[in-house]
Amino acid sequence: MKNILEIVFESKMSEKKVNNYLRRLHGFSRGNFILKKKGKVRVACVEREIKVTNSFEEYAERMRKFVEEAALKGSDIVAFPEYNFFDLLGLIPGFGKLNNFLNKKAKSEEVSNSEGGGGEGLLKVIFKSISKAYQEAYEKIMRDFAKRYGIYIYTGSYIITENGNLYNGGTLISREGEILGRQKKIHLTDFEEKIGIKRDEELKVFSLDIGKIACPVCMDATYFETFRMAFEKGAEIVILPIANMEEYNFWRALRGIWPRVQESYVYGAKASLNGWIGGIHFTGKAAIFAPIDMTENEDGIIAIAPHYEGDYVVTSDLDIERLYEVREKAEYFKDVNEEFEKDYYEKVYENFRRVKDEK
Template identity: 25%
Template sequence: MTIAAAAYPLDWCHSFDDYAGKLRDWVAGAAGQGADLLVFPEYGAMELASLGGAEVAADLQGALSEVARHAPQVDEVLAGLAAEHGVYILGASGPVFTGKRPVNRAVLYGPQGVIGHQDKQIMTPFERDDWDVTAGRDGLAVFDTPIGRLGVVICYDSEFPLLSRALAEAGVEILLAPSCTETEAGFTRVRVGSMARALENQCVVVQAPLIGTAPWCAGVEENTGRAAIYGPPDIGWPANGVLAEGEMDAPGWTLAQVSRARIRQTRAKGGVLTLQHWPEQSARLSRPIQVITTS
């Protein structure tokens, strides 16, 4: 299959039709290049805050509420585009209110409509302290689709190995890691985490970042990154584990072809077998740690 990762900038939208038109153009662009799976970034939905006007968009809580208000319309547009082009789309994540405080939710769409969603599991300090966005309560989701078994680790989640490990043990072959990072250091953390998850779990990881500036939107004023698709650095894969990557902070799609058969072969007969050998850590850790002191 062909996977497309978006390096996606935020734009001011004067109407919901502006936003829908932008999505149509982006999806058509990736589908026109043969993409089967399209991945949009974390908090890419925040440009919908512009529909509330400048004062709302500049206010942290106002922006979250305004974006959440449009979630049903976004579902309708992206489900329609997935059906029109016969593709699978991980939509840009955004706030959804399931209680008094929002979760950070990414929704997966397919040709038949909405497949399901994944809420971010571990919140960054900014999300906890400034936005008061809460962790999802539904746990992890595995999406068993005709193009493969997919899992989602939103940004910070990709930096914690046990989340991805649980998904890999549930048969996930492709991890989707939409991200939103202000600095190059933040982007690098997600990049390193994503590459490590591909190594540990002998799978493909797709990083799709928010990029560019949006000084009018609270919380996502500056965004840095590059889109990339990673695999395990093993037999039959690129030696550096990078299947494809875009230019830094350059908007557009980055595409790579991925073979599910190669993932299965690597997990069964790779140069190393990190997926199979993972449980051996427990046996080693059950032994006392030796503290060796030197003078």
């Protein structure tokens, strides 16, 4: 039997409402595209602020404007952040006032995001209640946007329900509006484990006409193995959606994707969520990274948003051929300690699998 939240979400994001919204959209002229240099792949990463709303149509229009901006800049692909659905928690009756109260309370008391505040059971109910209706509605509008603007879209992550389990994952959509596949998060935060989100066990690499792309999720970049596996599977571009529950620090913000790019010699594209919701503060800059010897300032940064809060579309051209050239010239790239790695993987991953099987 459906609970009241499921009924509310299904009503607010019904197929009829989604179809009516899409029918009202005006056409788009691809002649507005900015031409990019031959042989380059233009990537766009969205940094956006959470803006709680009680209207799916309003939310969809915000997403469309980001896609349109990326398309107008001539981008081949646009990537959205982790937990890209938080705005729609405003569909919960009374959530707007509660959210304002919690945010003001957190700001005045300077509550640390890392402390948490319980309520994991309630969040699990909310996430499970919103997941089916949101996934169907969101994927439908993104498929339309991809086809309308002729651009690949990585949806950012949201809650996916499979066989009664909740996952944090995202979807890659083709220029023709077809779903190419989904990638669910492999390494979870303590917060996600507490609310019952399950981990995935496979990292996928998608072969597109613009290159080979992997789409791990946020915490996955904390571990060098994730990007190493992406490289071994042929990835040239790794898209990473994030939603960091912490006050911004430039050096702390580099701790995930930046070193992974330097180790694995891939391009890294980070999309970021920011703002306040439920008394929790999210910060982070959208950015595009490359190995340091491929960047003008030798800092590994190709492009980065000017501020860690607000709305931006960060865009840059990536040269896949040059990436391979730099890999070949890299003095220490692909150096391995086979004895250590064999011992490491057996201890960490085989033991993890054994403990999981025992449970």
